[in-house]
Amino acid sequence: MNHAVKLIDVSHVYVSEQQALLAVENIDLSIESGEFVSFVGPSGCGKTTILSILAGLIKPSQGSVSIFNQEISSPSNKIGYMLQHDYLFPWRTILNNALVGLDIMKKLNAETKSHTMYLLNEMGLSDTFDLYPDQLSGGMRQRVALVRTLATQPDILLLDEPFSALDYQTKLKLEDLVFETLKTHNKTAILVTHDISEAVAMSDRVVILNRNPGRIHKIMNIPDTIRNMLPFQSREEEDFRKLFNEIWHELENIEDKG
Numbered sequence: 001m002n003h004a005v006k007l008i009d010v011s012h013v014y015v016s017e018q019q020a021l022l023a024v025e026n027i028d029l030s031i032e033s034g035e036f037v038s039f040v041g042p043s044g045c046g047k048t049t050i051l052s053i054l055a056g057l058i059k060p061s062q063g064s065v066s067i068f069n070q071e072i073s074s075p076s077n078k079i080g081y082m083l084q085h086d087y088l089f090p091w092r093t094i095l096n097n098a099l100v101g102l103d104i105m106k107k108l109n110a111e112t113k114s115h116t117m118y119l120l121n122e123m124g125l126s127d128t129f130d131l132y133p134d135q136l137s138g139g140m141r142q143r144v145a146l147v148r149t150l151a152t153q154p155d156i157l158l159l160d161e162p163f164s165a166l167d168y169q170t171k172l173k174l175e176d177l178v179f180e181t182l183k184t185h186n187k188t189a190i191l192v193t194h195d196i197s198e199a200v201a202m203s204d205r206v207v208i209l210n211r212n213p214g215r216i217h218k219i220m221n222i223p224d225t226i227r228n229m230l231p232f233q234s235r236e237e238e239d240f241r242k243l244f245n246e247i248w249h250e251l252e253n254i255e256d257k258g
């Protein structure tokens with residue numbers, strides 16, 4: 001099987017002078033190429049820790065992490081990371097912001113630049129190339145951040161609450177756009193979110209995490225009726241409500257056991 005991501009028995013302890021904190025424990029998870037997987041769970045259950053491990057930013061205390069069957073020991077250029085905050089540089093134009101990753105990775109050339117311009121056009125940002133970030137709305141800025149992430153052509157995208165700072169309408173529109181873009185480009189995606197409906201609407205599978213320490217509590221498979229629709233439309237499906245409620249109850253149980 002061609003796994004994009006494979007975590008085997010991954011645990012991580014944060015060690016400081018005051019304490020050793022077991023943040024995540026015995027995480028076993030395989031994600032197929034092209035799959036969209038979301039992590040949901042209470043605050044502190046280790047969602048960001050798992051993403052940081054996948055990004056190669058922290059080395060797990062135990063276990064192994066492979067990206068396309070290769071164990072990772074440092075940040076992999078196959079991975080792109082998109083965060084809640086857009087981190088655009090205010091002094092760079094939109095085009096130059098979108099090119100910054102390529103610049104840093106020394107991959108900027110006529111071809112990659114033209115591909116980035118194509119992506120900006122695809123995201124409805126064709127009129128913004130020479131503008132500066134403070135001239136754009138929050139939703140537009142987040143689209144630029146997405147193009148900046150896609151421009152380096154990562155195979156796997158780590159999305160850490162990328163829509164949570166946006167107003168509701170913009171968030172729903174951007175969910176559809178990101179969903180479609182990732183499917184078109186056949187990217188593997190891992191989304192961390194506090195929003196159950198976002199997780200159900202966008203994913204093939206939803207991983208529910210427990211806390212103290214962070215462990216996989218349950219994995220929910222999303223039925224085809226929802227998976228084959230754009231996130232916005234899928235919210236109308238009967239299955240959607242059912243799954244939303246199931247995940248809600250699972251999370252309530254976790255909170256109760258605190």
Ligand SMILES: Nc1ncnc2c1ncn2[C@@H]1O[C@H](COP(=O)(O)OP(=O)(O)OP(=O)(O)O)[C@@H](O)[C@H]1O
Pocket residue numbers: 014015021023041042043044045046047048049050
């Ligand atoms: N650098 C660090 N040093 C020490 N402890 C940390 C560090 N980063 C996270 N932790 C602890 O590890 C646990 C998991 O944190 P993590 O940020 O991964 O959770 P999370 O699920 O992403 O939380 P949230 O939903 O609030 O963003 C928490 O108890 C947190 O306090």
